[in-house]
Amino acid sequence: MKVIETEIPEVKIIEPAVFGDERGFFMETWQQKKFEELVTGKPTTFVQDNHSKSKKGVLRGLHYQAHRMQGKLVRVISGAMLDVAVDIRLDSLTFGKWVGVELSCENKRQLWIPEGFAHGFLTLTDDVECLYKTTDYYFPEYEKTILWNDKALSINWGISDPVLSEKDSKGILFNKLFSLREIK
Numbered sequence: 001m002k003v004i005e006t007e008i009p010e011v012k013i014i015e016p017a018v019f020g021d022e023r024g025f026f027m028e029t030w031q032q033k034k035f036e037e038l039v040t041g042k043p044t045t046f047v048q049d050n051h052s053k054s055k056k057g058v059l060r061g062l063h064y065q066a067h068r069m070q071g072k073l074v075r076v077i078s079g080a081m082l083d084v085a086v087d088i089r090l091d092s093l094t095f096g097k098w099v100g101v102e103l104s105c106e107n108k109r110q111l112w113i114p115e116g117f118a119h120g121f122l123t124l125t126d127d128v129e130c131l132y133k134t135t136d137y138y139f140p141e142y143e144k145t146i147l148w149n150d151k152a153l154s155i156n157w158g159i160s161d162p163v164l165s166e167k168d169s170k171g172i173l174f175n176k177l178f179s180l181r182e183i184k
Contacts, residue, residue: 001028003038006099011085011117012039013101014073014110027108029075030133039112044071046133053078054123054130059162061120062086062146062171069115071135079128080104081121084155086146088177089116096174098155103130118146122157147171 004013016027036044054060061084064070074083086098101111102124113119115135145167148157152174 001031001034001038006101008085008087008094008097008099010114011099012112014039014112016108016110018108029110030073035073040114044135046073046135048134048137050132050134050138052130054081054128055163056123056126056128057159057163058128059120059122059148059157059159059164060168062118062148063120064088064118064144064146065136065139065142066144067142068136068139070138071115072113072119072132073110074103074113074119074121074130074132075108075110076103076105077129077131078105079123079125080106081123081125081128081130082157083111083121084119084157085111085113086118086120086153086155086174087116088118088146090178092116096153096178098153100155118144120148122159122162144177145171146174146177150174 002015016029018025018027081103082100083103084098084100087094089095103109103111148171150173
């Protein structure tokens with residue numbers, strides 16, 4: 001496995017070793033010991049696996065849990081998407097900064113998004129299937145949504161009219177969350 005640093009040191013791109021021939025390919029997508037040694041540097045436990053499927057142009061996010069924050073290990077098994085992590089850790093030097101990485105079934109990359117980040121993605125192709133592991137369970141009562149096109153974040157999604165859920169279209173402005181200290 002190869003680990004690639006991003007502009008936010010705690011967010012990492014993971015490229016698994018892929019062994020392929022005329023029959024297809026094999027890759028190890030998860031291995032606890034390697035993940036802890038090469039990515040987090042500490043014990044990391046995943047408690048839930050999620051699978052989502054979306055058509056082209058769907059934007060999901062930016063989501064986080066105000067309590068019981070989740071770390072996420074994200075990968076795509078069909079299609080391609082832009083995966084985005086926003087640092088919402090109040091004491092962080094990169095607070096309010098974001099990282100965007102294209103994940104696809106072709107590049108087989110994974111993105112590690114630790115606790116303390118909001119997460120969202122935009123599907124770039126039809127029938128995108130995304131799998132991700134989480135370090136804590138989903139608690140809807142703690143879920144918050146930051147407005148996907150908030151000018152304070154200036155995320156370059158490359159689209160002006162994505163397909164959004166009602167919840168995502170009514171996200172809260174980042175600066176309002178920060179001023180109210182609702183993040184933690």
